[in-house]
Structure formats: C-alpha cells, structure tokens
Amino acid sequence: MEWSEELSGGLLKAAPDAILVLDGLRIVLANDRAEQVYGWPKADLVGQSVEILLTDDSRALFPERRRLMASAPPGSIGTVVTTARRRDGTEFPVESSTTVIETPQGRLAVAVVRDITDRHRSEEEKAKLRAEAQLHRSQRLESLGQLAGGIAHDFNNMLGVILNYANFVIEEAETPGADLKAIADDARQVVKAGTRGTDLTHQLLAFARREVVRPQPVDLNALIEQARGTLKTTLGEPVTLITRLAPDLPSITCDPAQIEQMLVKLASNARDAMPDGGNLVIDTGRLGDRVRLRISDSGCGMTPDVLESAFDPFFTTKPRGEATGLGLATVYGIVTQARGEVTIASEPGLGTTVTVLIPAGDGVAPEPVGEEPAAVGGNGEILLVVDDEDGLRDLTGRILSGAGYRVMVAEGGLEALELAARHEGQIDLLVSDVVMPGMLGKELAERLVGLRPSTRVLYMSGYAQPILASQGTLEPGVALLEKPFTASDLLAAVRKRLDG
Secondary structure: OHHHHHHOOHHHHHOOOEEEEEEOOEEEEEOHHHHHHHOOOHHHHOOOEHHHHEOHHHHHHHHHHHHHHHHOOOEEEEEEEEEEEOOOOOEEEEEEEEEEEEEOOEEEEEEEEEEOHHHHHHHHHHHHHHHHHHHHHHHHHHHHHHHHHHHHHHHHHHHHHHHHHHHHHHHHHOOOOOOHHHHHHHHHHHHHHHHHHHHHHHHHHHHOOOOOEOOEEEOHHHHHHHOHHHHHHHHOOOEEEEEEOOOOOOOEEEOHHHHHHHHHHHHHHHHHHOOOOEEEEEEEEEEOOEEEEEEEEOOOOOOHHHHHOOOOOOOOOOOOOOOOOOOHHHHHHHHHHOOOEEEEEEOOOOOEEEEEEEEEOOOOOOOOOOOOOOOOOOOOOEEEEEOOOHHHHHHHHHHHHHOOOEEEEEOOHHHHHHHHHHOOOOOOEEEEEOOOOOOOHHHHHHHHHHHOOOOEEEEEEOOOHHHEOHHHEEOOOOOEEEOOOOHHHHHHHHHHHHHO
8 A cells, every 4th residue: 555655664673662543443554663562463463453552551541532532633642651461461561652644545543652661660669769758757756756745865874963962952051061071072073974975075076977087007906905904893793704805906096095995885875685694795806807895695585576676876785864975876877987887796695796797907006105194284375265155155254364374265267367366475385176156176276376377276065076177087287185185184284285
C-alpha cells in the first residue's frame, strides 16, 4: 500500500519510541522499536487488535481515546500515562501520544508509545530516598531529644545541689556564731556538683568531637600501665584487672588524657556489669597498619537490642536516677576524633568486648617525665583580661590581682583595643575569651599583637572551635585554658605562658 511504504521509511525505523498505526482497533503498521517494546514480531502485530497490548488500566481509558480517534479533527488528541502489556503478559508503564491523520486510505491514528520503566524506577528511587531522608531526620530529632533530655536531667540535678547548698552557706554565714566547718562542708558540696558539671561538658564535647585535642605520639602500653592504679580504683576489689600488652607496639598519635578517660569509662561500665566480681582483660596488639586495644569483661553481657543502642547518648540499662552522663557515646567520640574505629561484641552471659583500632603513628612516644611544680604568682606583670561574661571577667580579674598581677579588664574586643591604645606601658599578656559578640578573640589577638608584637596571648574558652585546626587540634603556637577552670588552673596557665 502507498501509505505503508511511506511510513516504513528510514525515519520510522530510526524512531526511539514504539510507533503503532491504527485503523480503528486494528494495527496496520508497527516499527522496529514496537517489536522490542512489546515482544511481538512486527509481522505478528500487524493485523491484530490493539487490545492485545492493553491492560485493565489502559483498557479503561480506551473508549474515550477511540471516540476521539473517530471524531476529532486531524491532529494530536493528547498524551496519557498508563500501562501496556507485553507478549509474555508482563505489564510496564508507558506514555502514549496519539495523532489523528487523514490519508487516501482513510482516517488513521498514529500512536507513539514510550516505555517509561526507567523513569518510574527513578521516581520510585527518589521517593525511597525522600522517605529514608525523612526517617533519618526523625531519628536525628529523636536522638537530639534524648540528648537534650539527658543533659537537662543531669544539669538540673547538679544545679539543684549547687543552689541549695549555696543557700545553706549563705544562711549559715549570716547566723550569729556561724559554724565555719558546716559552711566549708556545704561549700565542698557546691564544688563537687560543679566538678560533675565540668566532667559532663567535657563528655559532651568529646561526643560531639569538639573537645580540644592535644595529640602527641603515645606509647599505648605505657599509658595503660600508668593508668593501672586509677583503673583498679574504678573497678574495686571484686574485679581482677589483667593486662596482656604486645611487645614492640608502635606508637599512636592521640591525646593521652582522652585515651585514659576512655579506659576509665570502659572500666566503670565493666564494673557495673560484674557486681559480684570477675575479670577485666586489657590487651593490645597490631592489626595491619593499626594498633588494637581490646577491653573484655566477664560480666552479664548485652542483649541484641541493648547492643544496638549502646553508643546512643544517655542510653542506660540502669534504674532511673542511677545513671548519668553520655556513656559509651563519649568513647565513640574520643575514638573517632583520633581517626579510629570502635566496635562492641557482646552476648548475654558471655561478657562484653570493646575493640578499638587506631592508626599506628610514625613518631616516637616521649618518655614520661615528672614535672616540677611551677610557680604561679605574679611579679606585677600587666595583663589585659577580656570576656563578655561579667561574672567570669570579674572572677578572672580577682584571681589574677590577688596573685600579684596588675589587671585591666574589658568586656569585648573593641573596648580592649581602646584600653590598649590609652595604655602607655607594656602589656605582657592578653587573656581573652575565644567566642565573643562583635569580635572573636582570635581577631582581637591578631590586631593587638600587630600593634604590640611583644604581647603574648592566652585564650580561655569552653568552646574553642574558632581557634582550632583540623581534627580539633590547636593551631601551632596557640595556648588555651579550657573553661571552667579553677584558680590554680588559671594561675598555672598564665605563668607558663608568660615564662614560655
């Protein structure tokens, strides 16, 4: 037929979509792509009713499409998204665009059918990813809620102790014939609760990998031996501490204080898992290019659901009110900040093993040396103290003035620079908070030292991120005193900075 020869030209063969030419319901022409899409040889398709390619979904649309094919003026009658059926009976999604044409042989419909399986798969994948993202957001919010609740619970307990014992101190001090011993005992409770708060903030920073890290080459075996006394005290009498330390172990690069904190935390957990006594085994070894630290206890072990939540912050199996802190979340933060990995293996009745892998270092661990007590008093040196928190600024100035330093104070960077500009003499040391409104401590230090190159700098902060380099380490040449600090901490840091 003349129209058949025209439509079966090279353009029709090259079309990327299936093309069916319909005379009513009968297929009168199909291209090569239709053969691939539907699984029917072209010769078998021609002459068949188009209904062999329809599914229940597409059959429901067909009466209206057939009416348009018969009565609409020549041109497109629109596009529909539906499904089609292959020869083997499988169904697949399609996008079908139909155009009505008038030919010498009569009115025909040309259907261009695109297989959109890949598009559907992509949309389903996107929907799956959106659902997963939503789930992850919900899980993050749940974790943040658990974290915030745990922090609020622990700090409320500590603040309750601090506020009430501080009131006891005031009441007793204002009583005629005050009992100084009672005042001192109550003040010690305030200090004890404040120390617990300090410990918790360090746990939070370690968990969030925002703790200030002072890495150095560390001999892990020597560190474990050095911590043995602390670990035995933590474990108590019923638990036997056993160490199996591999010889010739390479050093690791880490903050030794953090590793000791991790060991004490794991020992504390092991003790709680062995109320009637048992063994805690600490062994070391080398695994490829990493150093292995393994801590195993003979305690009650964990069920699978407990094991799954073991690293969650504030997760505990202890009775309500008995547990405090971030638990193993602190261990996870310490290990990951040291670029290591930590895993737990445990079964009920078979104990628990925590395995830590940390990259082996190249440096030689320094020999532990005893430090001579440093002098902490001042000799009239001029210090510029800058902190936007009134109470801390006044407290710092009071401690330093009482120790023999001459102190100027400012509540921010601009005020500090103005004070320095009016001061004609030497400024020996800038003691500045790190995070302040208007001007960060780092910018203040750079501007002040630019004008006064002989001025040294000591930062103080509870959140030192703006002056930290990668991995939470201090930038070269930076000295930092972490908040909260005691008077002796402050005086030692100031003296060390002035002398060194």
